[in-house]
Amino acid sequence: MSILVTGGAGYIGSHTCLELLMSGREVVVIDNLCNSSEKSLARVEELAGKPLKFYRGDLRDRALVQTIFRENDIECVIHFAGLKAVGESVSMPWSYYDNNLNATLVLTDVMAEAGMKKLIFSSSATVYSAGSPMPLKETAPTGGCTNPYGWTKFMTEQILSDLCRADPEWSVCLLRYFNPIGAHESGRIGEDPRGIPNNLMPYITQTAIGRREKLSVFGSDYRTHDGTGVRDYIHVVDLARGHVAALEYTCGRTGCEAFNLGTGTGYSVLDMVHAFRKATGVEIPYVLAPRRPGDVDECYSDPSKSREVLGWTAEKSLEDMCRDAWNWQKRNPMGYGE
Numbered sequence: 515m516s517i518l519v520t521g522g523a524g525y526i527g528s529h530t531c532l533e534l535l536m537s538g539r540e541v542v543v544i545d546n547l548c549n550s551s552e553k554s555l556a557r558v559e560e561l562a563g564k565p566l567k568f569y570r571g572d573l574r575d576r577a578l579v580q581t582i583f584r585e586n587d588i589e590c591v592i593h594f595a596g597l598k599a600v601g602e603s604v605s606m607p608w609s610y611y612d613n614n615l616n617a618t619l620v621l622t623d624v625m626a627e628a629g630m631k632k633l634i635f636s637s638s639a640t641v642y643s644a645g646s647p648m649p650l651k652e653t654a655p656t657g658g659c660t661n662p663y664g665w666t667k668f669m670t671e672q673i674l675s676d677l678c679r680a681d682p683e684w685s686v687c688l689l690r691y692f693n694p695i696g697a698h699e700s701g702r703i704g705e706d707p708r709g710i711p712n713n714l715m716p717y718i719t720q721t722a723i724g725r726r727e728k729l730s731v732f733g734s735d736y737r738t739h740d741g742t743g744v745r746d747y748i749h750v751v752d753l754a755r756g757h758v759a760a761l762e763y764t765c766g767r768t769g770c771e772a773f774n775l776g777t778g779t780g781y782s783v784l785d786m787v788h789a790f791r792k793a794t795g796v797e798i799p800y801v802l803a804p805r806r807p808g809d810v811d812e813c814y815s816d817p818s819k820s821r822e823v824l825g826w827t828a829e830k831s832l833e834d835m836c837r838d839a840w841n842w843q844k845r846n847p848m849g850y851g852e
């Protein structure tokens with residue numbers, strides 16, 4: 515039996531595919547490559563020493579999704595596919611709602627048609643209501659999102675929760691990510707955003723390698739210890755391993771359950787700049803810039819539920835995150851495009 519990974523060629527998806535293959539699973543991927551490269555999957559196969567099966571296409575293509583289920587014995591779906599930039603979602607809300615919600619609706623409809631109702635959803639800490647006390651527990655209020663990206667995650671969680679309430683055969687795991695950074699220690703797979711990065715670490719590493727002149731720090735007047743936004747950064751390999759732990763849980767039960775995947779520690783943007791310099795010896799020039807729409811002061815997790823229920827905890831340090839991200843960028847100055 516196979517695990518279907520939607521958006522599996524992307525940053526988190528490719529690392530998860532590798533962990534799945536290393537754990538002995540068979541992997542099937544669907545990805546439209548709108549913000550990823552098929553080269554990542556070739557490198558996953560190289561690192562794992564075994565193949566996966568790839569379908570290039572859009573998850574909203576019902577006929578293609580039906581073909582995948584007809585041609586493969588799917589045990590569970592890990593659903594990453596979706597547009598994911600907070601700032602971009604504010605300027606392109608229709609595209610985010612169309613892509614992220616319709617992809618989920620087509621996927622779950624075809625899953626039900628095939629009689630396979632086990633799904634792990636790539637959710638986000640953005641589903642939590644602004645103003646919730648830190649650290650965030652899974653019981654914190656959700657909704658009241660500050661950007662369309664967050665709303666698509668919230669709405670998808672609602673869709674999946676309603677499915678589970680209406681049909682007790684469904685088993686859904688909602689994994690609320692905090693801020694994945696870093697790369698596989700080999701330097702063969704990592705984060706390679708198209709165009710100007712929307713996330714902090716690839717902007718830092720692209721500045722360090724000379725692709726960017728300087729880092730723009732968006733917002734210096736937040737209510738934090740140094741005025742810059744505070745986030746919970748987690749190594750992408752730890753995050754990927756969280757999916758393997760969630761797979762065991764999801765396949766052995768029914769119902770809908772949410773879990774935070776984070777470290778439980780918050781670091782500011784300037785903390786990250788200083789940590790990168792300490793881990794790599796590379797100085798990052800930066801300028802303070804206005805806030806981005808939709809950003810919040812601070813956001814970090816309480817991951818105790820994942821530790822207690824899934825048996826998962828983040829193991830890699832902030833130094834590991836910075837060192838591995840820099841190793842990836844040095845080995846691949848232009849990402850997968852080189």
